[in-house]
Amino acid sequence: MDSFLGRYKNLLVLVTVLVVQIVGLAAQIRRPSVRGDGAGVRLLRSWAAALVTPPERLLHNTTGGLSGLWANYVDLRRVRQENQNLKAHIDRLQMEQAALLEDARQGQRLQKLLAFREHYVSATVPAQVIGTSGTDQSHVLLIDKGSADGLKPDMAVITPEGILGKLRDVFRHTSQVLEISDQSSGVGVLLETTRLRGVLRGNALGQPEIVNLLPDERIKPGERVITSGGDQIFPRGLLVGIVDHVVPDLDNPPYVGILIKPAAKLGHVGEVLVITATSGEMTAQAQKDIAQSAEAAAAAPPMPARAADILAERLPGLDARPDASKSPSAEQLPPPVVAPLPLRTDRYTPNATPPAADLVPGQPVTPLAVAAVPVVPQKRAASAPASRTAAPAKPPAPSAGFVPKPRVAGKPSNTTVVPQPKHGPQPASSSAAEAIP
Amino acid sequence: MALMVSTRRELDVQHYPWIVVLLAPLTAIFLQSYIPRYFSRFDLLDLPLLVVIYFAVGWRNPVSGTITGAVVGLLQDALTNRPLGVNGIAKTVVGFCAASVGVKIAVENPGTRLLMNFVFTLMNTAMYLLIVHRLLALDLRTDWLHEVIKAVINSIVGVFVFDLLDRCRARE
Numbered sequence A: 001m002d003s004f005l006g007r008y009k010n011l012l013v014l015v016t017v018l019v020v021q022i023v024g025l026a027a028q029i030r031r032p033s034v035r036g037d038g039a040g041v042r043l044l045r046s047w048a049a050a051l052v053t054p055p056e057r058l059l060h061n062t063t064g065g066l067s068g069l070w071a072n073y074v075d076l077r078r079v080r081q082e083n084q085n086l087k088a089h090i091d092r093l094q095m096e097q098a099a100l101l102e103d104a105r106q107g108q109r110l111q112k113l114l115a116f117r118e119h120y121v122s123a124t125v126p127a128q129v130i131g132t133s134g135t136d137q138s139h140v141l142l143i144d145k146g147s148a149d150g151l152k153p154d155m156a157v158i159t160p161e162g163i164l165g166k167l168r169d170v171f172r173h174t175s176q177v178l179e180i181s182d183q184s185s186g187v188g189v190l191l192e193t194t195r196l197r198g199v200l201r202g203n204a205l206g207q208p209e210i211v212n213l214l215p216d217e218r219i220k221p222g223e224r225v226i227t228s229g230g231d232q233i234f235p236r237g238l239l240v241g242i243v244d245h246v247v248p249d250l251d252n253p254p255y256v257g258i259l260i261k262p263a264a265k266l267g268h269v270g271e272v273l274v275i276t277a278t279s280g281e282m283t284a285q286a287q288k289d290i291a292q293s294a295e296a297a298a299a300a301p302p303m304p305a306r307a308a309d310i311l312a313e314r315l316p317g318l319d320a321r322p323d324a325s326k327s328p329s330a331e332q333l334p335p336p337v338v339a340p341l342p343l344r345t346d347r348y349t350p351n352a353t354p355p356a357a358d359l360v361p362g363q364p365v366t367p368l369a370v371a372a373v374p375v376v377p378q379k380r381a382a383s384a385p386a387s388r389t390a391a392p393a394k395p396p397a398p399s400a401g402f403v404p405k406p407r408v409a410g411k412p413s414n415t416t417v418v419p420q421p422k423h424g425p426q427p428a429s430s431s432a433a434e435a436i437p
Numbered sequence B: 001m002a003l004m005v006s007t008r009r010e011l012d013v014q015h016y017p018w019i020v021v022l023l024a025p026l027t028a029i030f031l032q033s034y035i036p037r038y039f040s041r042f043d044l045l046d047l048p049l050l051v052v053i054y055f056a057v058g059w060r061n062p063v064s065g066t067i068t069g070a071v072v073g074l075l076q077d078a079l080t081n082r083p084l085g086v087n088g089i090a091k092t093v094v095g096f097c098a099a100s101v102g103v104k105i106a107v108e109n110p111g112t113r114l115l116m117n118f119v120f121t122l123m124n125t126a127m128y129l130l131i132v133h134r135l136l137a138l139d140l141r142t143d144w145l146h147e148v149i150k151a152v153i154n155s156i157v158g159v160f161v162f163d164l165l166d167r168c169r170a171r172e
Helices: A002-007 A009-030 A039-074 A076-113 A284-299 A307-314 B002-012 B018-037 B040-044 B047-059 B062-078 B086-104 B110-135 B144-166
Strands: A120-132 A140-143 A156-158 A163-170 A175-179 A187-191 A197-202 A208-213 A224-227 A239-248 A256-262 A271-279
Touching (some): A002 A009, A009 B062, A039 A140, A187 A239, B018 B040, B018 B062, B047 B062, B047 B086
Antiparallel strands (some): A163 A175, A187 A197
8 A cells, every 4th residue: 555655646646636626616616606706715815815915015006106206296397288288178078068967957857757766976986906817818907995995896896988897806905806808797788879788798808798689780880888787786877888890609699799899998907996885866076066067158158059959949849738829720631531442342351350249150251341431630639739649539420431541652641540330331439530640 | 776866866856945935936926916917918928837837847746846836826716716726727737747747857958948838838728728618618719829829928938937046046
């Protein structure tokens, strides 16, 4: 036995170490919890982070201090000009914000009507990126804030340009951020123009990709992609990126994948914001900014009218209560059109089939006789709201049946079609009319 | 004759101060984590792998090479979002093979080191892909040309890293 152990000591140690690691790997995969790691694994990750992050933080602070020394005392020459440029930029943004205020307020009113609750970012924690995972197969960043700063797993991490990812592991003074380009990530997204929803995750080559979408010719490169809010992690409306191009999903036809060019610079991020809280109302600071913008817009000379506003003035509006003086009188209505008789009635002719109560199983169905009816245009009532859907109409002239007016291509019918009762000619007072747009 | 052989083998085994044995892998892991923050292409390099190969070859002991590879690989895994053991298993196998090669072949020659690093980098990549694709069942497409380029870069950088670590050997 000793000679066996001594002879194959190296192989036995190799096999033992491999078996232990494979068993550990299987244990981690077998219990896929929400967090993905057991307590023991989390401890190892914490130790590894504790080994690596202190020198990273030291180096980062040192380089940051030196660059701050340069920027604050040596490179002041361009600060004044940059300050002026920034002030002018802020003034322009305030003007644009004021122009968008009314649209935003209208949107909020509509949301209230629908009992829809918006989530606004109410609290953020700034953090610095101090390290990475070190491999191109795993897209993880290390930041210098942790649970001591109020961070928790699954908090959204964003940059001013766009979203970056979410917190994966949170230690005492450090956290891991899982980028949106990682294969194990998942973000609910929405295409801004086409309003198509999908899930964004990283593909095998590290590119963010919206997966499991059916091909749609409306999807064009350059379309903005925003968060949909459906994942309950990222608030709705944050910029994700723009559509780069569409590729077929070879593993899951006929689905396609939409490759995204992320708005955030995923490989070169310095400072990030961690969203620690959201609320249904805007923060006091945001409301104050909006109020200031409104005052500035009121005090400033009027901006040139937007093309959308000019077109809106020219196009007819949809009034809730149509003006009685504008409704067409009876003399202005077109004369009734008599629909032609069908050459032959069959069971497919409208209103030619007898009611089911009169049918006997096994016996052939005899279609009812139908006759031409005058198609009477419906007079719009002064008190009733204009609507494209069903509206009660005056009873038409009595007739034997009904034949729909044949449609002319490109010419919408503006007359009322009156369906006739089922048993031959009957007064149509009990039937309802349907307005055809 | 047997004594001479054993004496020669013992002379060939390299010894390093414990501080070097401790700091070299940690420094490699630290640099591998920190430098891609500023230079993203640095993740093509695998400094911890080079350190594992160097010590495994230097010690010429498969057991030491196996354990070194396992520890370094697990530390690397702890900084990623993959389960622990992916890099651990890959570097365990590489450490064992490197030590086994070191027993048989003299690896002081830069050309030998270049070829050895190239082969072991490809072996590490193959093991990693095998584990991720077969054991974890993750979709992991890769470009083999990209992996060959990574192996070439690692082998070239490895020559300089080995030369740097040679200066840290214990003087006897």
